């Protein structure tokens with residue numbers, strides 16, 4: 645089974661565009677789970693453009709499925725995650741001012757750094773996932789970090805899907821098969837949507853979780869939250 649984890653960053657972005665608490669981020673997370681979401685993902689960025697650090701502990705008491713916190717392992721981020729103890733922490737190599745996540749880790753270059761971070765999170769009882777490009781050259785260093793999972797960055801897949809979907813998914817299918825055989829779990833995310841999700845899932849039989857936010861929230865504006873969750877879940881069957 646592939647879990648659908650809804651990334652609620654963009655609900656927080658809308659909330660932050662006015663003083664007050666509307667839409668209510670916490671009620672939205674509750675409703676996502678009531679309607680069938682199997683996880684909630686948040687990505688607190690240093691500028692707090694959407695998810696605020698103050699949201700993180702509150703959501704910990706609200707999320708009943710799986711709570712996934714994504715972000716760059718800065719000192720502040722690590723202190724927050726270790727304190728809150730989500731089910732999973734997905735480490736992302738984003739620079740502070742980046743518009744959105746746009747690449748995975750160079751685990752070869754950052755192997756020692758990541759190994760220490762992975763170990764610190766695991767000692768706190770948190771499952772760790774590393775955001776990664778579909779690059780077989782990274783596999784040995786990924787294993788060396790001791791990470792529990794990888795999250796395949798699917799932004800390039802989503803772009804290439806429109807031209808040649810078989811070619812777009814090839815590297816992802818190959819690395820997921822290899823990493824699965826090495827005992828590491830496979831997650832995926834970024835720019836997945838109702839057009840490209842089903843083919844991706846069919847091409848990666850060992851996919852444990854997808855985290856989807858931007859397209860999902862946009863779709864919810866048209867179809868409503870309950871219908872959108874069902875539509876995405878139907879693409880993961």
Ligand SMILES: CC(=O)[C@@H](O)[C@H](O)COP(=O)(O)O
Nearest residue numbers: 653687714736744745833834
């Ligand atoms: C890591 C990733 O690809 C997404 O989870 C990221 O959280 C998107 O961030 P924005 O919502 O700020 O674009």
Ligand SMILES: NCC(=O)COP(=O)(O)O
Nearest residue numbers: 651833834835855857858
């Ligand atoms: N890890 C990917 C995620 O949480 C959401 O990415 P996107 O669907 O907002 O591009």
